[in-house]
Amino acid sequence: MSGDALAAIILPYMPAPIETHNLTKQFGDLVAVDDVSLRVEGGEILALLGPNGAGKTTTIRMLASILRPTQGWARVAGFDTAVDAAEVRHRIGLLTEHHGLYTRMKSQEYLAFFGAIYGLDPLHTAQRADELLDRFGLSDVTNQRLGQYSKGMRQKLAMARALLHDPEVLLLDEPTSSMDPESARMVRESILGLRSGNRAIVVCTHNLHEAEVLADRIAIIRQGSIVAQGTVSQLVQDYLGSPIMELKVAGRLDGAVGLLPQGIHIRERGDDWIRFQTPDPEQVNPQIIESMAAAGVRIITLSEVKRSLEEVYLSVMEREAGE
Amino acid sequence: MKLGLTRELPGTWIVARREIRDQLRDWRILAPIIILTLFFPLLMNITASAAVNFVEEYGATIIGDRLIPFLLMVVGFFPISISLVIALESFAGERERLSLEPLLATPLTDTQLYFGKIFASLIAPIGAAYLGIIVYLVGLLWRLGWTPTPQLLAQVLVLTAAQALLMVTAAVVISTQTTSVRGANLLASFVIIPASQLIIIESLIMFWGRYNVLWWIVAALLLVSVVLGRMGLHLFNREELLGREFDKVDLKWGAERFWEGFRGQARSPLTWYRETIAQTLPGMRGPLIIMTLATAAAYIIGFQSASTFTLPEQLFDQERIASVLTNELSNFGFLSANGWAWIIFNNLRALAIASVLGAFSLGIVAMLLLMAPVGIVGYLAGNFALAGVDTFRLVTALVLPHGLLEIPAAIIAGAAILQLGLAALSLPKGSSLGASWLVALGKWARLMLALVIPLLVVAAALEVFVTPRVAVALLAGS
Numbered sequence: 008m009s010g011d012a013l014a015a016i017i018l019p020y021m022p023a024p025i026e027t028h029n030l031t032k033q034f035g036d037l038v039a040v041d042d043v044s045l046r047v048e049g050g051e052i053l054a055l056l057g058p059n060g061a062g063k064t065t066t067i068r069m070l071a072s073i074l075r076p077t078q079g080w081a082r083v084a085g086f087d088t089a090v091d092a093a094e095v096r097h098r099i100g101l102l103t104e105h106h107g108l109y110t111r112m113k114s115q116e117y118l119a120f121f122g123a124i125y126g127l128d129p130l131h132t133a134q135r136a137d138e139l140l141d142r143f144g145l146s147d148v149t150n151q152r153l154g155q156y157s158k159g160m161r162q163k164l165a166m167a168r169a170l171l172h173d174p175e176v177l178l179l180d181e182p183t184s185s186m187d188p189e190s191a192r193m194v195r196e197s198i199l200g201l202r203s204g205n206r207a208i209v210v211c212t213h214n215l216h217e218a219e220v221l222a223d224r225i226a227i228i229r230q231g232s233i234v235a236q237g238t239v240s241q242l243v244q245d246y247l248g249s250p251i252m253e254l255k256v257a258g259r260l261d262g263a264v265g266l267l268p269q270g271i272h273i274r275e276r277g278d279d280w281i282r283f284q285t286p287d288p289e290q291v292n293p294q295i296i297e298s299m300a301a302a303g304v305r306i307i308t309l310s311e312v313k314r315s316l317e318e319v320y321l322s323v324m325e326r327e328a329g330e
Numbered sequence: 331m332k333l334g335l336t337r338e339l340p341g342t343w344i345v346a347r348r349e350i351r352d353q354l355r356d357w358r359i360l361a362p363i364i365i366l367t368l369f370f371p372l373l374m375n376i377t378a379s380a381a382v383n384f385v386e387e388y389g390a391t392i393i394g395d396r397l398i399p400f401l402l403m404v405v406g407f408f409p410i411s412i413s414l415v416i417a418l419e420s421f422a423g424e425r426e427r428l429s430l431e432p433l434l435a436t437p438l439t440d441t442q443l444y445f446g447k448i449f450a451s452l453i454a455p456i457g458a459a460y461l462g463i464i465v466y467l468v469g470l471l472w473r474l475g476w477t478p479t480p481q482l483l484a485q486v487l488v489l490t491a492a493q494a495l496l497m498v499t500a501a502v503v504i505s506t507q508t509t510s511v512r513g514a515n516l517l518a519s520f521v522i523i524p525a526s527q528l529i530i531i532e533s534l535i536m537f538w539g540r541y542n543v544l545w546w547i548v549a550a551l552l553l554v555s556v557v558l559g560r561m562g563l564h565l566f567n568r569e570e571l572l573g574r575e576f577d578k579v580d581l582k583w584g585a586e587r588f589w590e591g592f593r594g595q596a597r598s599p600l601t602w603y604r605e606t607i608a609q610t611l612p613g614m615r616g617p618l619i620i621m622t623l624a625t626a627a628a629y630i631i632g633f634q635s636a637s638t639f640t641l642p643e644q645l646f647d648q649e650r651i652a653s654v655l656t657n658e659l660s661n662f663g664f665l666s667a668n669g670w671a672w673i674i675f676n677n678l679r680a681l682a683i684a685s686v687l688g689a690f691s692l693g694i695v696a697m698l699l700l701m702a703p704v705g706i707v708g709y710l711a712g713n714f715a716l717a718g719v720d721t722f723r724l725v726t727a728l729v730l731p732h733g734l735l736e737i738p739a740a741i742i743a744g745a746a747i748l749q750l751g752l753a754a755l756s757l758p759k760g761s762s763l764g765a766s767w768l769v770a771l772g773k774w775a776r777l778m779l780a781l782v783i784p785l786l787v788v789a790a791a792l793e794v795f796v797t798p799r800v801a802v803a804l805l806a807g808s
Contacts, residue, residue: 071435074569096437107429109348111355123344124436168432 022085023048024176024207025070029079032065032231039065041231042079047207047224052198054222055211056320062231063211064104067178070209071101084175097125100174104181104211106165110154114140114164117153118171125172132171139167142197144190158185166194170201177201177208183217195220219316227323235323242319246326249286251312254295255279257305266298282312338441345438345446346453353416353454363458366409371462374401375469382474398470399482400536405466406490407529409458413494414521417451417501418514421571426510434568444502444566448559451498452491459490485544492551493528497521499558506566507763520690557692565763587765591772606780610773617745617752621697625741628701629708636712646717651805665798673790677736681782685747685774693744693751700744704737727804732793739785746777 025047032040040062047053055063068074070083072092081088084098109117115136122132140146143163153161162185169177182198183191198221201208212218218225219239227235227242235242251274256263259278267273268291272284285291292309299306353359378401382394424430433443463486470476478486500521501514508514528547535543594610596602611618644650680699688696707729715721753770 068431068572073431073434073572093437093439096435099435101432101435103428103431103435105428105431107427107432109352109429110427111352112348120344120348121432121436124341124438126437165432 022082024085024205025053025081025083025209027066027070027079027081030066030069030076030081031078032062032069032074033077038231040069040076043228043231043233044079045226045233045236047209049205049207050202051223052202052208052210052221054218054225055209055228056213056215056218056225057228058213058324061228063228064180065231066228067101067180067209067211070176070178071099072096098175100169100172100177102166102169102177102179102182104184106161108153108156108161108164110152112153113151114145114149114153114167117164118167121168121171127172135171135173136167139170140164143167144193159187159190162186163190163194166197175206177206178211179208180211182210182212183214191217215315215317215320225316227320229324229327234327235319239316239319242316242323243314246319246322247314249284250288251282251284251314252288252292252309253280253282253312254309255307256299257307260304263299263302263304266295266302266304268294268298338439338445341438341442342446342449345443346449349420349447349450350453353450359412359416359454362412363409363454366412367458367462368465370408371405371466372469374405374466375473377401378470379473396537396539398474398476399478399486399541400533402463402466402478402482402486403489403532403536405462406459406486407493409462410455410490410494410497412458413451413455414497414501414518414525416455417448417498418505418518419511420447420451420502421505422508422511422514423505425571431572434572440566440568441563444506444563445559447505448498448502451502452494456491456494459494460487463487463490482541485541485548488548489532489544489551492548492555493525495555496528496551496558497525499555499562503558503562503565506562506571524691554692554694570762584764584768587768588772588775591769591774592776593772594776602776603780606776610776611742611781614745614749617693617748618741620748621700621741621744624697624701624744625704625737628705629711632705632708632710633712633715635705635709636716639709640716641713643717646714646719648719648805665795670790670794673793674787677786677790678783681743681778681786684743685750688747688751689771691751693748696747696751697744700740704740723804727801728797731797731800732789734789735785735792736789739782739789742777742785743782746774746782750774 023046025045027043027045030040030043030045031038043062043066045053055066057063065074069076069081069088072083072088072095075089083095086094086098088095109120112120115133118136118139119129119132122129122136127135137146140149143166145160145163145167148156148160153164156164162182166179166182169179177198179198183194186194195217198208198210210218210221222239224236224238225242226233235246237245249272256279260276260281264273264276264281267281267283270285271291273281274284275282288311296306296309378394378398381397385391385393385397421430424433438446467478501518504517504520505514508517528551532544532547535541535547593602594605596605684696684699687699688694707725711721711725714724750767750770750773753767
């Protein structure tokens, strides 16, 4: 048995940095999070993707031990979020949706305050703060009060705050929501750089591009429930069906269509191109090339049509709305 | 294992220190502190000097003697009034500025967060108050050569800190229970009104010259502050702080909670009455014992006070009393339905006032109000005893017939109000302050309707129609 196969069998039974089981949160009559079961391994980034009000922030707040689950449980860094809240809070870094900085402070002072809360040595905090401020391009503004910072700068400092104590688990709620494209890219690269063997990261977002760029796995949440979960390619396969291939030929296609193998599903066509869906492109594509070549049809390209997470997302949402 | 205090103190100080630094950078806090610390004491100084010189011209030196310590207290009080503003803003302000969530996600304990905010609200205003007192005293020494006794100085310093502590502990509770600074400010009257009443009482005591009473006030303030601190910590709930989106009035929900307390498990009026006697009443054993002891204490204190504040003996002339009882009872409304209605109205009005004041003062004001009549009876009995009248016979004649019902009614009413006032201190798990208070209000209404009001109605009838006859029989010799 290969190592990967063994891991696939064993891993689900091993404790993961983030695990939830039937996690539910109710506010009065409103079920904000409904029966959510998640598992994020060390070194993995999970994107929690969903529209506003889907329950992403409530899930994050339960993982951060700020809200108690109404039902179910969550374990973060090996501790139950309801029972060992203090232990959980020691081990997480939370970037809240709203940065919530103290505007009369300066960056070093602000990070020193949080360093003291986490029990860090002041000297170590200062060094770590310098390093983080440098990483996020804030070294030049250390003399300014935080109230003078732009939205993006505030968000980056909040990110530095979340990373200050080198947490085992990072919970990032809309990490680039108020940033310009350049800053957003810097933060995304930084998040990717934070992936390490033991650290699990959850990123809440409704930015599909961000989810696609950052996440190893994506969980789509709608009205409090996880409606789809997996890698981007798994989700594409599950929700958009078999791969779609596009064949482009020199000249008109007309009679060549009859050369296509049985069982493929033609989705669209033009004068010199055709798109078809097949569950088994490895088998089908060589057959097509052979038969076209034999018939003297000159193939320009035969390639898979890239399908985006956006299509998956919209497909999931439409399907759920239909139900 | 570290002591709780040692464990909690570093985190508490981290929270407090940040807040204090923040305050010292905020001109809206700094400006009034500076004005009240430096300019106001100088103004008081000029006032004191002018007043002393003026009253001395007319030989009323005592007014000057009493005015200077009073102004000392006022000089201390003004800067600490800022602590109220800071405390009201503590949690509500952080919530409004969206800086609360990052703080709640840190390993700080509830105690560290809560008491950090309390310390932060106290330190700068108390420091300013003490500085103001120093400025005032230096001015007095320079202008009038006056210095306070060490006891008076200690009293004013401790009293100033205790007043600040009381206002802050109350205001922080309010701040945790509202969603905005505006909401907290609107509720601030629950602190401002009692605090202003307290200042009036303290002023009277200072002009009266009974400075020792101030120690009792300090003790009471500290006790209430401890209760409020404990209550605030008990109510402190990270989830509620973040989860509550806006303050809304939900009458249906409120009516349901009230009904829950009022109805209990009863399915019919009969089972409701039975449940009141068999479950609700025994469930209030603690408040009932407290009220009974308070009533007895009121009688004893009243009785003892007679030797200090003795009434003229001629008031207790037996023949005069007999004549009044025999000839003028009807003039006082006795032996008539009108008199009966008047007594019922009077008692219900007293009960309503006690309930309203008690509900917002942890039951303390209600307890004092209900103790007062018993204290007066004790005081009169004490005076009768000093005049050589048989007190037992007097109490049996004038109080006992209706008192047998009226006193238990007052004790039950006092206990119900005490329970209502203390509802916030003993919240059931998962219950909010509002829900707990409304359930307690339902129980209060239940006890009033089932027991207190019927007892008072019958007692009033006895007071009007039976007590006078017993009094005439026993005291007038008819």
